[in-house]
Amino acid sequence: MAKPRKKADDWWRGAVIYQVYPRSFQDTTGDGMGDLRGITKRLGHIASLGVDAIWLSPFFKSPMADMGYDVSDYCDVDPMFGTLADFDAMLAEAHRLGLKVIIDQVISHTSDQHPWFVESRSSRNNPKADWYVWADPKPDGTAPNNWLSIFGGPGWEWDGVRKQYYMHNFLISQPDLNFHNPDVQEALLKTVRFWLDRGVDGFRLDTVNFYFHDRKLRDNPPHEPDPEAVGLDAPDVNPYGMQTHRYDKTQPENVAFLKRFRALLDEYEGRATVGEVGDGARSLKTVADYTSGGDKLHMCYTFDLLGPDFTADHVRKCVQSFQRAVTDGWVCWAFSNHDVNRHVSRFIRAPEERERIAKLAITLLSTLRGSICLYQGEELGLTEADLAFEDLRDPYGIRFWPAFKGRDGCRTPMPWQHGEAHAGFSTGKPWLPVPQDHARLAVDVQEKIAGSVFNHYRATLAFRREHETLHDGDMSFLHSNHDILAFTREKGGEKLLFVFNLTHEKAEFVPAKSLKLGAPLSVPGFGAKLKDGTIELDGLDMACVRL
Numbered sequence: 001m002a003k004p005r006k007k008a009d010d011w012w013r014g015a016v017i018y019q020v021y022p023r024s025f026q027d028t029t030g031d032g033m034g035d036l037r038g039i040t041k042r043l044g045h046i047a048s049l050g051v052d053a054i055w056l057s058p059f060f061k062s063p064m065a066d067m068g069y070d071v072s073d074y075c076d077v078d079p080m081f082g083t084l085a086d087f088d089a090m091l092a093e094a095h096r097l098g099l100k101v102i103i104d105q106v107i108s109h110t111s112d113q114h115p116w117f118v119e120s121r122s123s124r125n126n127p128k129a130d131w132y133v134w135a136d137p138k139p140d141g142t143a144p145n146n147w148l149s150i151f152g153g154p155g156w157e158w159d160g161v162r163k164q165y166y167m168h169n170f171l172i173s174q175p176d177l178n179f180h181n182p183d184v185q186e187a188l189l190k191t192v193r194f195w196l197d198r199g200v201d202g203f204r205l206d207t208v209n210f211y212f213h214d215r216k217l218r219d220n221p222p223h224e225p226d227p228e229a230v231g232l233d234a235p236d237v238n239p240y241g242m243q244t245h246r247y248d249k250t251q252p253e254n255v256a257f258l259k260r261f262r263a264l265l266d267e268y269e270g271r272a273t274v275g276e277v278g279d280g281a282r283s284l285k286t287v288a289d290y291t292s293g294g295d296k297l298h299m300c301y302t303f304d305l306l307g308p309d310f311t312a313d314h315v316r317k318c319v320q321s322f323q324r325a326v327t328d329g330w331v332c333w334a335f336s337n338h339d340v341n342r343h344v345s346r347f348i349r350a351p352e353e354r355e356r357i358a359k360l361a362i363t364l365l366s367t368l369r370g371s372i373c374l375y376q377g378e379e380l381g382l383t384e385a386d387l388a389f390e391d392l393r394d395p396y397g398i399r400f401w402p403a404f405k406g407r408d409g410c411r412t413p414m415p416w417q418h419g420e421a422h423a424g425f426s427t428g429k430p431w432l433p434v435p436q437d438h439a440r441l442a443v444d445v446q447e448k449i450a451g452s453v454f455n456h457y458r459a460t461l462a463f464r465r466e467h468e469t470l471h472d473g474d475m476s477f478l479h480s481n482h483d484i485l486a487f488t489r490e491k492g493g494e495k496l497l498f499v500f501n502l503t504h505e506k507a508e509f510v511p512a513k514s515l516k517l518g519a520p521l522s523v524p525g526f527g528a529k530l531k532d533g534t535i536e537l538d539g540l541d542m543a544c545v546r547l
């Protein structure tokens with residue numbers, strides 16, 4: 001099968017997407033929480049990195065039990081973030097700066113405060129009675145089956161009025177919508193159209209494989225915990241990882257819904273989707289199912305590179321498994337997002353490695369085949385904040401503390417100005433503290449230092465932009481010592497060899513004689529190291545040579 005390539009309006013293929021977590025980006029009102037005007041104010045910072053698009057985490061009306069991933073009105077802005085007019089202004093400014101805007105659609109579940117759920121739970125025969133996943137108890141009063149919530153405890157909650165259980169994959173206050181009901185699909189697609197008409201360029205689809213459940217509500221079988229599962233699937237602290245999720249998610253009916261979603265998007269020009277797939281060992285198959293054929297999602301991301309492993313073996317395994325499983329789809333790679341520990345902290349062995357690892361990681365990410373997502377603050381090389389229990393706001397962390405500290409450590413505010421209160425994020429007390437060592441890494445400090453992580457990001461992303469090969473060119477791994485990651489990227493007349501040493505010791509790579517080595521290419525931050533046909537690398541180093 002021919003490898004997918006970029007077409008004229010395929011801006012998303014090979015794009016660099018910068019994730020903004022609005023609550024922690026920039027506050028303009030002094031209430032300690034970021035807002036849409038703050039994002040508008042800082043769009044110049046994002047544009048200066050040379051990215052193609054921003055992905056905004058939810059800013060919709062919400063009781064904020066899961067920080068906005070519990071929506072109570074899909075077509076309005078939460079007052080905490082501003083107004084629809086603020087959104088329109090932000091969108092216009094982003095477009096003026098050449099940035100596409102992707103918003104986060106959280107449609108697998110709503111908040112329990114959403115009028116749809118309020119109505120649905122009011123009786124068994126109201127017009128929305130079947131809009132959520134309701135089921136009778138077992139004769140002994142227990143839940144209908146063994147499904148679990150990712151955030152702890154059973155995946156069912158009892159409702160005294162209906163005298164039934166409703167299903168929730170996350171918090172009790174995040175009831176799961178019943179996608180088997182066509183009216184639900186219709187209503188959700190209407191909300192998607194609302195934002196398309198407003199001019200957004202695409203959607204990040206939260207938990208896209210969770211939309212449907214098994215109509216027969218069959219029990220999930222037990223599962224051997226997967227030691228590589230990370231983040232939301234964390235099995236060591238969470239019994240959720242002890243099941244194979246055969247029946248509570250990733251149901252075959254979803255494919256037809258995703259086609260409907262795509263058909264709607266295709267009524268508009270140049271719009272794109274990126275789906276979040278958390279599906280353990282099945283993830284790649286699910287990505288293949290959802291992104292193949294050009295009639296469903298444009299791309300997906302998985303949790304593969306969001307774990308603790310930063311070795312050549314691991315990266316090779318992830319990319320090769322993807323290449324084998326997904327021949328006709330597209331991936332969005334990321335090392336960080338708002339759900340996992342910041343990657344610098346996951347990958348370093350000692351604090352002094354912070355800068356080096358931050359630089360090496362973005363260089364590696366930029367050379368992979370696929371689109372890439374960056375998470376706010378990684379361009380400063382921020383580490384995971386070490387918070388006290390009293391500071392926590394994430395219900396997932398509060399529930400599993402101290403075995404799992406949750407996701408607040410990667411959600412602390414952006415440090416903008418070193419000398420200002422709360423590093424220029426807010427004039428009031430921020431919702432999460434700004435760590436001391438983050439203030440020292442503020443944007444205004446790093447901007448002035450030629451070799452800072454921030455300037456390295458700018459230079460590296462410029463390097464990626466200049467080499468179209470890196471967007472959608474072929475990628476093939478070369479035989480190498482297992483500590484070394486060696487691969488080629490090729491498109492049209494350009495063929496580049498990349499060699500990464502992710503270990504801490506010096507290493508050498510001797511390319512096969514059949515490879516005609518050309519001139520070494522200087523990659524920002526990493527000198528050329530070609531000597532008599534051998535590539536010599538320091539620990540945590542890389543090189544690029546033209547072929």
Ligand code: BGC
Pocket residue numbers: 066069070106170206207232276338339
């Ligand atoms: C989001 C999380 C959220 C969950 C429930 C996820 O995958 O990224 O932040 O808690 O979905 O909506």
